[in-house]
Each structure stands twice: as C-alpha cells, then as structure tokens.
Amino acid sequence: MLQEFEFLGVLGAITLTIPVVTLIIAWLLRPKKPNPAKQETYESGIKTIGDTWVQFKAQYYIYAIIFVVFDIEAVFLFPFAVALRQLPLYSLIWAIVFIVLLFDGLLYGWRKGALHWN
C-alpha cells in the first residue's frame, strides 16, 4: 500500500515546486509599479459600492448539504461495487434498499422545492 502512495508523494513534492518557481520567475521579470488607483477593486470602472458581502443565496447551501450526503453515499457504494460479482443475491437487494432510501430523501427535497433554482 505504502509503495503505491510513494509515487504520489514524489509527484506531489515536484508539483508543489511548479507554481512556486513560476511565481518567482514572474516576480523577477515583471514590472512593479503599484499605485492606489490600480489597486482598487474592479467594478466596471466605477468606485466600489458598499461591501463585497452580497446576499448569499441559501440555495447554494442546500445544494452543498445534499452534495455531502450523496458523496458519503458514494463512499459506501464503491466497496459494494468492487465486491458485487462475489456477493450473494440478497446483498444486492440490500444495496438497492440503501440507494432507494437515499433517493427518497432526494424526492422529499424535490417535493419541497429544495432542488429548484429560482
């Protein structure tokens, strides 16, 4: 197991240097002439109005919750998928029950309009 992750470690270390080296080269090459007008927040050429904090749609949050639940469901389904060919038939039925139960949750959300984007 460790052997298989060794390569990831080496690749990760090398990949980590790529953005660092790129930023350093760019820092050496590029002009640096900051001035206050340049560093203002961009807002189509006018002065920024108010705070950046805009009304955050709660819909995003609902999607994130549903996403987390289905992500965890997938984690449980992957071992099932690997072992599928060797499992007894009743296991298959239980796995389907597992999926259908979650699908019910999704249907509830659908009925409540939680999936709908306005």
Next chain:
Amino acid sequence: MPFDPSQIPIVQIVFFVMTACAIGGAIGVVSSPNLFHSALYLVLSLFGVAGYYVLLSAGFLAVVQLMVYVGAIAILILFAIMFARRLMGQGENQNNQQWWLSLPIVMILFAVLVGVVNTVSWPVSGAEPTGDTVMELGHAFLGSYLIPFEVVSILLSVALIGGIFLAREKVEAEEA
C-alpha cells in the same frame, strides 16, 4: 561507516510532516481571528490525518478522507461561513465571558487523554493488509455489518431531510 540510503527513515519523516500539518492546522483553526482562514487551516489538519491513513496502509480511508472532508465538508463549512457572516470581517472576538470556565475543563480533558494514552496498551501490528482491502470492505458492509450499513442509509436520509428542512426556512424567508 558508509552511508546507506536504505536506512533513511522515510516513514518517520513523512509521519513528522503529517503531524506538523495536523497539529499546526488544528492550532491555526482555534487561533486564527479570521473564520475563513480557520476553515482553511481545518483543511490542512484533515489533510494531515489523511496522511496518517496512508502510513497505516489504509489507502481507501485516506482517499475517502480527502474526498469527503476536503472535497465536500470543507466546502460546506466555507459556504456556511459566508452564509452567516459578513465577509472579510475584522476578525471575531476570540474570547467571551465564559473563557475562564472552559480553561479548567480543557485542562481536565487533556489530563484524561494523556492518562488514557499512557495506560492503554495499543496493539500494534507491523503486518501489511493482505488482498484487496476495498473488496474486503464490500464483503464486510453487506455481510457481517449489514445492519449498520442500512442504518447509515437511514441516517443519511434523515440528515438530508433535516438539512433541507432547516435551510428551506431561510429560503422561504428570503423569497418572502
């Protein structure tokens, strides 16, 4: 004595790097005045824990840790922060009136944990897992642990319905 490269304790070095991530991240979570930074430190800490799983030859758990915590729960936490707080706030006050109460509790908890770590004999096996661990997990999920497996499904649907129900109120308040 000639230098023998196979004696480099790679596992120990990786362990220390991962511990630095996990503990450094954890300290960052509680000490950073900015909530967004705290959440990112949490990601670092969870990443360190994923490294532990790799060292323990639990590759599946390591990847799941990355996928669920970094890919999903961290995003949810970040959304929740932006949902509830003003952005780029000048930092939260890190103490409140009850800080003196939490101090002894934390001390006691720490003492208990140190006691537990020292008294329990931790069974350690140097053996590598045999066979395909994911396959074994699949057999376990739908064999001896079938009932917990189904309970997980119910738990997840309850979480889903509960989450939708609570967040829905906010949506309706927004639309009204």
Next chain:
Amino acid sequence: MQSLIDWVLSFQNPWLTEPIVRLLSHLVFAPIVAVAAPAALIILTWLERKIIGRIQNRLGPNRAGPFGLFQAFADMVKMFTKEDITPANADRIIYNMAPGLGVISSIMTFAVIPFVPGFLGADLNVGLLYIVAIGGLGTLAILMAGWSSNNKYSLLGAFRVVAMMLTYEIPMVMTLIVVTMAAGSMSMAAVVEAQSGMWNVVTLPLAFVIFFMAGVAEVGRSPFDLIEAESEIIAGFHTEYSGIKFGMFMIAEYVHMFALSFFAAVLFFGGWQVPFVDVSSWSGPIGSILGLISLLIKVFSFVFVMMWLRGTLPRFRIDHLQNFGWKFLVPVSLFLVIVVAVVIRMFAPGSDVSVAGPLSGLVPFGEWVALLVANVLVVVVSLFVVSRVARSSQDKGLRAVAAIEGVSAK
C-alpha cells in the same frame, strides 16, 4: 515499470536495493508527468484557437512561427512580463495561494492514468476515488480565489461555479460506480484490463454520456462555462487576477480538460487497448508504443470534441443548468446504478452456487448485450417519465429540463 525495476535489480549491485531503485524510477517518471501535462498546453491552446478559428471562418493564429505554432510561447512571455496587480483589499496570502493550488490539483490527477500496459505512476486500488478526491482541491482553489479577491463579481462567480461543480459531481461519481461494477475494481489499470473484450462505451453508453456531460461541467468548459460568463459576471472568480496568476488558472483549466479526456479514454474507450489487437501480450516496446499512440488518438479526439462544443454551443443559463443536473442527471444516474448492478450480478460467474448469478453461463457476450439493452432501457424510461411528469406538473424546472431533452411537454 516493474519490468524496468527488475532489469536494474538484475545487476545485483549492492547499492541498488529494491526500494532505492523504485524511488529512482519515481524520481525519473514523476518530473516527466509533472512537466508533460503543462507542456501539452502549448499544443492545446494552439489547437483550441485554430479549431475555433476554423469554426468561425477565421484563420486563427498564423503570425508566430509556422502555422502560428509559436503563439503559445509568445503568450507565455507576455504572461510572465505583465505587471501583476494585487488589489489593496485582497487577502494577500490566500490570493496568491489559490492559483497554485488549482495547478497542483490538476497535475496531480495524472498520477493514476495508465499510459501503456503495465506502466503507470501509482496503481492505487482506489484510483477512481482518487481522481474525485483530488478534484475537490480544485474546487477549494476556486472558492479561495473568489473569496480572497474581495470583489463582488469574483465571489459571485466562485459561488456559481462551485455550486455547479457540486451538482455535476454526483452524476459523475455515480457513473464511476457503474464503471467500478463492470470492472470489479477501482484500479485504473484493472479498468483498462477489464475492457480487453469490449469497451465500456459499447456496453455502458448512457454512463459514458453522463460522465462526459458531467465532466465538461466539472472542467467548466462551454456550454457550462459559467466560470467566465463575461456578459454577466465579468470574468467570474478570476476577475481580479492578472499576469502570471491569471495564466496559472488558464494552465489549471487546460490541464484539467486534458485530464478529463484521458479519463474518458481510459474509463470508457479501453485506454491503451487497440481494437482487435492484444498489444499487452507483445513483448518489447512496440506494443507499448502502439498502446500509447492508441491512447493519444482517443484523448485528442475528446479534446477536439470539447473544442467543437465550445465553438458551436451557446452558454447554459444557470437555472437550467442546476435544474437539469438535480432533476434529471442525478435521478437517472442513481437509477442506472441500480439497473447495472442487477444485470452484472445476474451474470456473475462463480463456482459456488450461492454466489453465481442465474445467467452466469452467458458470460461474456450475453452480459454485454444485456448491459447495452439495460442502458437503452434506462434512457427510454427516464425520457418517458420526464415527459409524463412535465406534462402534469407545475414544476417549471422540470419543464425546462424536458425542453432541453427535446421531449414535448404540452
């Protein structure tokens, strides 16, 4: 890779013990992967401009070098020498970290791709899950960029993109489960081996279509390019980025798109498999070279299709996009998982009677036909349900979905 290690070990050199040789092979191979992926960008950006140019009746780049081939180098010089402005209100540290994290996450996905028979970086037994996990880092990078810029458009763009990525990741993961069931393993190498008889795209066409759609959305390319809906949110989450940091987001996007093409080829088009020829049984390098060429032809076909889509399709509206994802793709992919699980279990071979499927005598040809029929059936049933529900329901989102599907909902 193992054969290479064995070859070096055969020298019996006391210094070259097994772990050292393995580490050395990593140290040779990892930089190649880490540099080759961004280097492919030179070809990809040139191809993109040329193809889009031809689609729009233009010539595309034709000044720098023969056929404009050196355009990418000119762009690179431009990116490096441009002033790089950090807005005064930005969170400097996170602002500078975000593009790097995006690049890292997109390059790291290449670690598990089997390029030729028996040669891939890390043959994880959780390879399919790994690509999802590493993709999560890219999502995080976008959120970091959007937040740290402290700009309304950046933040709004980041929210929209992340919400879209979350939506389309679920159907994508479900199709990965389908592929896992067909191969009986999550290792990428095993997935390719399992397709030696028949490619997954033939037996699981619906899974492929869902995977590719969700993948294009994940990568954020047209028609899912809400990332840079210029007419609505300026440039999305990288509005404030300039110079090389903007360039790094570009690199991340193209490498990600390249990786997606590799995944589509490996998971559904047999990876390095050549039709009717078993290259893995050939000894010597010719089989490997043929395999690599076969893989690259498939990969560049997908790259071409994605550019073609960008040249011809208009952008999705965000409400259509979300409703299509949640109300069509997610239920259909869950349904597909159940159906494929049943079919594969029916054909499962085994010596034990309690384990063997009732139709196990018909493997493999019967299984292929049954899977194909099951896929078509899922498509027909889903479209039928959508049209029926859309007709009777007040759900505007579903009606829009039905309209996208071309199913009449009167």
